[in-house]
Amino acid sequence: KQEVTQIPAALSVPEGENLVLNCSFTDSAIYNLQWFRQDPGKGLTSLLLIQSSQREQTSGRLNASLDKSSGRSTLYIAASQPGDSATYLCAVGPYNQGGKLIFGQGTELSVKP
C-alpha cells in the first residue's frame, strides 16, 4: 500500500531564506508526483507536476525534484516571502489506481517578515 510522508510537519523561517520541503513515498511504481499549495480554508492549487520519467521541474522560485529509486521528492523555495506562507502537500499517482492521488499530511510553512 502506497504511503506518503512529509517532513517537517511545520516550518517557520525568516523572510528571504531558501528552504526545502521533503516528501517520501513507499512504492516507486508511480506515474507522477505533484506538489500543491493550500491556503487556510481553501482548496488546493497545483504548483508543479513531475512525470515519472523526469528528475525535476521548475516554476519561478520553485524547484521540485524526484528520485523514484529512493522514494523521495523535494520542493525547494528560493528567497521565501511572507506570501509563501501556506500548507504544502505532495501527492503521488500510483500505477493501476485509476488516476487518483495519494497525499501526504502536508508541511505548514510560515515565513516571518
Added chain:
Amino acid sequence: DTGVSQNPRHKITKRGQNVTFRCDPISEHNRLYWYRQTLGQGPEFLTYFQNEAQLEKSRLLSDRFSAERPKGSFSTLEIQRTEQGDSAMYLCASSFPDMRESPLHFGNGTRLIVT
C-alpha cells in the same frame, strides 16, 4: 476557464439529516474526483468519474454516501443520515484523462459541520 466550482461553501447540519454537495468541473475536463480532508491531514480519495461513469469508490465511501455525474458534466455528492464523523472539508477536483501529464485542479471545497 472559470475553475472548479463547489457549492455550498459551508454547510451546518444536524446529525441524521441528508446533505447534498455540487461540483462543476472545468468544462474541458472529463475526469472528476471527490476527496475528503480533515483538519491537519491531506485529502483522502473518495471516488472518481470519467465522463458519466463512476470508475472507482474508496472503502471510505460507506453506503450512506452516493455520488453521481449524470451527464458527464457536474457532479453531486450526497450523504444520508449524517454522523458527526462526517464533519470534514469535501473537495472536488477535475483533470484531463492523461494521468501522466494532467495536474488535478481543485475547487475551494465544501466545509461540512455535523452537530
